Amino acid sequence: MEIKHGIAVSHGVAICPALVLDAEDVRVPRRPVAAKDLPHQRERLSEALDTALAELTELHDQVAADLGPEPAKIFDFHQGMLRDESLIQRMVKFIEEESVTAEFAVASVMRELARTFLQQPSTIFKERVSDVYDLERRVLHHLIGEARAELDHLDHDVVVVAHDLTPSQTAALDRSKIKGMVTDAGGRTSHTAIVARALGIPAIVGLEDATTKVSAGDLLIVDGQRGVLIVNPDEQYLSDYRSHEQRYQEFESTLAQLVELPSQTTDGVDIDLFANIEFPDEIQPALAKGAMGIGLYRTEFLYLSTETEPDEEQHYQAYRDTVREMDGRHLTIRTLDLGADKYTQKRAETPEPNPFLGCRSIRFCLQNLSMFKTQLRAILRASAEGPLQMMFPLITNTLELRQARMILNDVMEDLDEQGIAFDPDLRVGIMIETPSAALIARAFAQEVDFLSIGTNDLVQYTLAVDRGNERVASLYAPGHPAVTQLIRGVIRAAGRRDVEVTCCGEMAGELEYVMLLIGMGLRRLSMTPQTLPEIKKLIRSVSIAHCERVAKRVATYDSERQVLNYLREEARKIMPEAFDNRLTV
Numbered sequence: 001m002e003i004k005h006g007i008a009v010s011h012g013v014a015i016c017p018a019l020v021l022d023a024e025d026v027r028v029p030r031r032p033v034a035a036k037d038l039p040h041q042r043e044r045l046s047e048a049l050d051t052a053l054a055e056l057t058e059l060h061d062q063v064a065a066d067l068g069p070e071p072a073k074i075f076d077f078h079q080g081m082l083r084d085e086s087l088i089q090r091m092v093k094f095i096e097e098e099s100v101t102a103e104f105a106v107a108s109v110m111r112e113l114a115r116t117f118l119q120q121p122s123t124i125f126k127e128r129v130s131d132v133y134d135l136e137r138r139v140l141h142h143l144i145g146e147a148r149a150e151l152d153h154l155d156h157d158v159v160v161v162a163h164d165l166t167p168s169q170t171a172a173l174d175r176s177k178i179k180g181m182v183t184d185a186g187g188r189t190s191h192t193a194i195v196a197r198a199l200g201i202p203a204i205v206g207l208e209d210a211t212t213k214v215s216a217g218d219l220l221i222v223d224g225q226r227g228v229l230i231v232n233p234d235e236q237y238l239s240d241y242r243s244h245e246q247r248y249q250e251f252e253s254t255l256a257q258l259v260e261l262p263s264q265t266t267d268g269v270d271i272d273l274f275a276n277i278e279f280p281d282e283i284q285p286a287l288a289k290g291a292m293g294i295g296l297y298r299t300e301f302l303y304l305s306t307e308t309e310p311d312e313e314q315h316y317q318a319y320r321d322t323v324r325e326m327d328g329r330h331l332t333i334r335t336l337d338l339g340a341d342k343y344t345q346k347r348a349e350t351p352e353p354n355p356f357l358g359c360r361s362i363r364f365c366l367q368n369l370s371m372f373k374t375q376l377r378a379i380l381r382a383s384a385e386g387p388l389q390m391m392f393p394l395i396t397n398t399l400e401l402r403q404a405r406m407i408l409n410d411v412m413e414d415l416d417e418q419g420i421a422f423d424p425d426l427r428v429g430i431m432i433e434t435p436s437a438a439l440i441a442r443a444f445a446q447e448v449d450f451l452s453i454g455t456n457d458l459v460q461y462t463l464a465v466d467r468g469n470e471r472v473a474s475l476y477a478p479g480h481p482a483v484t485q486l487i488r489g490v491i492r493a494a495g496r497r498d499v500e501v502t503c504c505g506e507m508a509g510e511l512e513y514v515m516l517l518i519g520m521g522l523r524r525l526s527m528t529p530q531t532l533p534e535i536k537k538l539i540r541s542v543s544i545a546h547c548e549r550v551a552k553r554v555a556t557y558d559s560e561r562q563v564l565n566y567l568r569e570e571a572r573k574i575m576p577e578a579f580d581n582r583l584t585v
Helices: 035-067 069-082 085-098 102-119 129-144 167-172 191-199 235-256 280-288 312-326 343-347 362-367 369-383 398-417 435-439 441-445 455-463 470-475 481-496 511-519 529-539 544-554 560-574 576-580
Strands: 002-005 007-010 013-020 158-162 178-183 203-205 219-223 228-231 272-277 293-297 330-334 389-392 427-432 450-453 500-503 524-527
Touching: 007 191, 013 178, 013 235, 035 069, 035 085, 035 102, 035 129, 069 129, 069 280, 085 102, 102 129, 158 219, 178 191, 178 219, 191 203, 203 219, 219 235, 235 529, 235 576, 272 280, 272 330, 272 529, 280 312, 280 529, 293 312, 293 524, 312 330, 312 369, 362 369, 362 398, 369 398, 389 398, 389 450, 398 427, 398 441, 427 435, 427 441, 435 441, 435 455, 435 481, 441 450, 441 481, 450 481, 455 481, 481 500, 481 560, 511 529, 511 544, 511 560, 524 529, 529 576, 544 560, 560 576
Parallel strands: 013 158, 158 178, 178 203, 272 293, 272 524, 293 330, 330 389, 389 427, 427 450, 450 500, 500 524
Antiparallel strands: 002 228, 007 203, 013 219, 219 228
């Protein structure tokens, strides 16, 4: 038995044998071609590229029909490469100058491109290497008939294990048989993560060496809640997880009965519950879980799911469709939070050595005004379709806020002059994600309509801990006294100005911290949709007075361990069944 930890990107538990996808390169021998046969090789190349493009277009349409338009955009890169005249001409030139077969030219050019990507400092290029190899194999298949994995006719349930699942591999999966996904590479926005969330199956990425540790047929437990992979578990683990599965299903069925009931404490105080989403197709599942609306709508998907910069109309259509789908419900759109390991690193001439502290989020937007104004115009236009509010991320000082608002006002004036409808009273807020912002929340509260506490980054920046780094993961502690004091200060500052404040980080969706947050004065929580039902159950089981006693007690502790142990015990008293369904590995 072996236990490995990775990045949890889609919740749930799967217990199934492994299907390990072959990651071996196709070996193409160099075979000289006579001059009179070179035109035939060029013709073969053209036919293979055309066939591969048609095949990818069909896969794109299939995924769009099954999972929606956003997951289908993962094929844009592949289709773009097959239409890239410069790349095609490199292959043609290789055939002519080297007098070789079409398949050898394809393999040589594509592998050279992959090596070039690997040598780039930006992670964006490195993440595309698997796409390049996947496209190479697809074209070679049409040239030499190299067999691709038969994933579409599985006869039993499996967990797919791969170095990095490619779009064409995920599209070919027999989704009725795939119960989990595990990859060596990838992050929270990788193809695997996108598809797994859309399918509603557990997935873990970033395991580094799962393909070398797992053999075909090995029994796996995939814990998508905590990012734990157990290879060939012993009987005790199997028994524990199977019992866990059964208990969790029973627990889920009881929680489902709460969806239509109000999120209200035992003494009659309403606690508004909202959902955080990354993609438009998550809206209906979130509402089905009982969300009153969307408290955090991340808009980066428009950039991260395609190779081209979206124009104003693409922005507008996405936001307009969302507003219409919300049908008058609460909707908070966050402006672009690009940066760190995302889009800005790809565009930078010299990638930043420490992007999390560099030109990201609102900083990037303020330095790229054309892009920023494009999004602001689209959001404002969408505001004419129904209620929405907008917030700026990672604001650290009042100057940034005033600059952003000035740009927003300029865009409003432009739209007004053009006779384009928008909501002139659009509510504008900011995210509190750094200690500096938390400490001057009182100043911000005088200039915005609402505040939203982003605890994920607030914890990371307060404690100087990379939350994605397993080596320091134990130091990432939302209950650290420094963090709770900052949150308490933000809530008080907002209260003095009668400004609405919401918590929209993972902390809001964790049972241990809900009573603390309510006790400190929060009445609005926004979280991952999957956690909504159990948070509502807890809220309906406690009073404000109880929560205030909890918050007062926490203020006396000086270590995160004391805080977490106390909060966990308090939550367990209220909802023991939730903690009985948790496993420790």
